[in-house]
Amino acid sequence: MRRDAFSDIHPAVSFALFAAVLVLTAFVLHPAVTGISLVSACIYTIVLKGRRALLFDLLAVLPFIIVVAALNPLFNHEGATPLFYLWNGNAVTKEAVVYGLVSACMFAALIMWFYCMNAVMTSDKVIFLFGRVLPALSLIFSMTLRFVPRLVSRIREVSAAQKSTSPPMKKGVVSGVRHGISVISVTVGWALESSVVMSDSMRSRGYGGRGRTAYALYRFTARDALLAALAAAFTAAFVWAAASKAVYFRSYPSVKCAPMSVGAVIGLAAFAGLCLMPALLNAWENVKWRILSSKL
Amino acid sequence: MANFKFEALTFTYPNGPAPALESVDLSVRDGEFLLVIGPSGGGKSTLLRHFKSVLAPHGERSGSVLMDGVPLSDVPEREQAAKIGFVFQHPDDQLVTDKVWHELAFGLESLGCGRERMRVRVAEMASYFGLEGVFHKDVAELSGGQKQLVNLASVMAMNPSVLVLDEPTSSLDPIAAFDFLTTVKKLNTELGLTVVLSEHRLEEAMPFADRVAVLEEGRLTAIGEPKAVAEELHKRGSGMALAMPSAARISCAIGCSPAALTVNEGRRMLRSMGLARKTLPETPAPAKGETVLRAKELFFRYEKDSPDVLRGLDIELRAGSVYGLVGGNGAGKSTLLKALSGSAVPYRGRVEISGRRMKGRFSAFEERVGLLPQDPRTVFYPVSVGENVKKAAAGRGAGEEEIERIVSLMGIGSLSERDPFDISGGEQQRTAIAMILLTKPRILLMDEPTKGMDAGVKRAFGLKLRELASEGLSVMLVTHDTEFCAEYADTAALMFDGSISAENTAREFFCGNTFYTTAANRIARDIYPNAILTEEVTALAKRG
Numbered sequence: 001m002r003r004d005a006f007s008d009i010h011p012a013v014s015f016a017l018f019a020a021v022l023v024l025t026a027f028v029l030h031p032a033v034t035g036i037s038l039v040s041a042c043i044y045t046i047v048l049k050g051r052r053a054l055l056f057d058l059l060a061v062l063p064f065i066i067v068v069a070a071l072n073p074l075f076n077h078e079g080a081t082p083l084f085y086l087w088n089g090n091a092v093t094k095e096a097v098v099y100g101l102v103s104a105c106m107f108a109a110l111i112m113w114f115y116c117m118n119a120v121m122t123s124d125k126v127i128f129l130f131g132r133v134l135p136a137l138s139l140i141f142s143m144t145l146r147f148v149p150r151l152v153s154r155i156r157e158v159s160a161a162q163k164s165t166s167p168p169m170k171k172g173v174v175s176g177v178r179h180g181i182s183v184i185s186v187t188v189g190w191a192l193e194s195s196v197v198m199s200d201s202m203r204s205r206g207y208g209g210r211g212r213t214a215y216a217l218y219r220f221t222a223r224d225a226l227l228a229a230l231a232a233a234f235t236a237a238f239v240w241a242a243a244s245k246a247v248y249f250r251s252y253p254s255v256k257c258a259p260m261s262v263g264a265v266i267g268l269a270a271f272a273g274l275c276l277m278p279a280l281l282n283a284w285e286n287v288k289w290r291i292l293s294s295k296l
Numbered sequence: 297m298a299n300f301k302f303e304a305l306t307f308t309y310p311n312g313p314a315p316a317l318e319s320v321d322l323s324v325r326d327g328e329f330l331l332v333i334g335p336s337g338g339g340k341s342t343l344l345r346h347f348k349s350v351l352a353p354h355g356e357r358s359g360s361v362l363m364d365g366v367p368l369s370d371v372p373e374r375e376q377a378a379k380i381g382f383v384f385q386h387p388d389d390q391l392v393t394d395k396v397w398h399e400l401a402f403g404l405e406s407l408g409c410g411r412e413r414m415r416v417r418v419a420e421m422a423s424y425f426g427l428e429g430v431f432h433k434d435v436a437e438l439s440g441g442q443k444q445l446v447n448l449a450s451v452m453a454m455n456p457s458v459l460v461l462d463e464p465t466s467s468l469d470p471i472a473a474f475d476f477l478t479t480v481k482k483l484n485t486e487l488g489l490t491v492v493l494s495e496h497r498l499e500e501a502m503p504f505a506d507r508v509a510v511l512e513e514g515r516l517t518a519i520g521e522p523k524a525v526a527e528e529l530h531k532r533g534s535g536m537a538l539a540m541p542s543a544a545r546i547s548c549a550i551g552c553s554p555a556a557l558t559v560n561e562g563r564r565m566l567r568s569m570g571l572a573r574k575t576l577p578e579t580p581a582p583a584k585g586e587t588v589l590r591a592k593e594l595f596f597r598y599e600k601d602s603p604d605v606l607r608g609l610d611i612e613l614r615a616g617s618v619y620g621l622v623g624g625n626g627a628g629k630s631t632l633l634k635a636l637s638g639s640a641v642p643y644r645g646r647v648e649i650s651g652r653r654m655k656g657r658f659s660a661f662e663e664r665v666g667l668l669p670q671d672p673r674t675v676f677y678p679v680s681v682g683e684n685v686k687k688a689a690a691g692r693g694a695g696e697e698e699i700e701r702i703v704s705l706m707g708i709g710s711l712s713e714r715d716p717f718d719i720s721g722g723e724q725q726r727t728a729i730a731m732i733l734l735t736k737p738r739i740l741l742m743d744e745p746t747k748g749m750d751a752g753v754k755r756a757f758g759l760k761l762r763e764l765a766s767e768g769l770s771v772m773l774v775t776h777d778t779e780f781c782a783e784y785a786d787t788a789a790l791m792f793d794g795s796i797s798a799e800n801t802a803r804e805f806f807c808g809n810t811f812y813t814t815a816a817n818r819i820a821r822d823i824y825p826n827a828i829l830t831e832e833v834t835a836l837a838k839r840g
Binding site for chain 2: 123124127135139142143145146149150153154157158160161162163164165166167168182185186188189190192193194197198200201202203204205206207208209210211212213214215216217
């Protein structure tokens, strides 16, 4: 992953922003909104992963959109405006085509936002966020993250050690299963024993007492406050525009879109601001670095 | 700060045949560095666990443990959690969380420490222990030494007044072990922290200790200043005398008092005696048996884009010989063993067993190559030691007689009912070796076989190894233990940067090195340039 300015902000803010973008994208089905969300997500994946992301966007996301957009009108025949009729007499309607296209873009946008979120919200951040509310849960999460790779590497070690103590695995399912069982059984013995030591180590360091707290790896800075306020303002403006139907779109029974108005412009601009915030933050930081290094 | 007093402490494990601790009277003073030594299974861990109520084992107990004059059982658990720091043996098992920062904070989180205070404590620990560079890393990425340092730091974050360490360096290489012990000593001198440490590495640990307590078969058999204890053990002819640092063994054997502890003290002592310069007669090169295992220009790396771990390595193992391979961490020693036993496939070069070229991931079992892995626990099934041995014997149909012979050879007869995960590190090592020997290998590859063995066991093991070699087994051991290598290997080699950079008979090899050599050689090299064992130095010095 490349250096990403948005990943440096407080996890509560980045999490809230992702949550807002995801919820609004999922619930406000409007070509402009979906388009803005999809384009911003594409831009941000490129910021995060570079050119490879562009390839991913073109080779995976675009076909996905085409397939989903094509499927809807084939199976859904609601809507008032038939475009043409299929061999079995079912109508392909304008409404179904539009709805299919918009919802396909919406799903694609959600997938890409999740992809970004996955890259930005590292385990540390998730643990931190959980830790504020449920310290015990965040500990379990952290222990699981440690245990799983350990188990896998242990299985590998045991399997290597068995090569010299037991006959080679013969071909066939039975022999494979037998080999698997013996590796697992050795690994389980180790896991049980090491869990005893771990529990000693935990109790020895006061685990189980009341009032567990969580270490705060992140600080809430003035910049985080500013970004949070900005995100909140954008969200509020967009929600107001959507609630007052200044930004409004429906597919069925007939395609209908609210006309362009001051309210719609404000609402859509606010949503674009929200979605582009991660990318803009990076751009802003790039400009600053450019200026700083040109002064050197 | 804290002091401890054990009064007539006797403890028996449930179903234990004899008490694990028998009327132990021990006082630990404020700010003292107390080293607890003794053979494995002598009760060191049991004693150390009595320093903290939550760790005290279940069983029958009499006598008392006082902390600062108060019975330990009356000290609230919360207070004990913070005040008594405990570091265990296995660096990996005692880590709880996935990240270094989280591990450092774990104890403070448990105690419900406030946010700002926690931040300060964790920051302090990370910088004192030099962990800034790994602060955000996964613990899985750390080396063994770094892991143990994280364990120490995460205990120190709770600001304890006493630190109890149960063989903390037994799975570390000598350099990491020395760094770790030095850090512990620093805490002791700079913070006045009371330290109770149990150790097998006395060469390094003895000079650090204020007092040494010797625990044999559950009894405290000697306690006092290191030099006095060394002399007393020698006088008594105790088995523990073997475990003393080389300088102490030499000075006691030639009757110098006070005993020397460090290499430097030993050198000064010998110099002051005005001994004549002597060389030992050349040992004849061992008779060359047929080549059983040969590697030719091996190249290996783990991933396509990662650096080579083995680069053009040549090695040859002859029938009935013991080949010792030393070298720093990351020199590729363990990888070499993997390549020789068929679990790592070199991308160039060849491995030959008895002249036949091996292809791909060959079966070590079929080629009769036994491999003792770095962690012996990887070969144990969750059944008793006896059952494990039987299972291993079944692989090649070794009979009752053979089992009995190997079991008594490795001295694990008394363990047959025990859980292999519950015995000491040295005992685990021997059990694993017995299991591997029962698959009737012709070649035995061993990764750090003497790790966690005490001096007595190590000697017995070395002698058995020679016995097996004389029966025709070819042994290759990868080790950090130069003393063991000097004493029991015919040929020794140094592995560096993925290939063998020097190979010679063990004597020539060690007396030619400055760093990779035995302490005895470093002590006496000016007057006895080719003596490498303490016994040789002693014998020469006694003759005057």
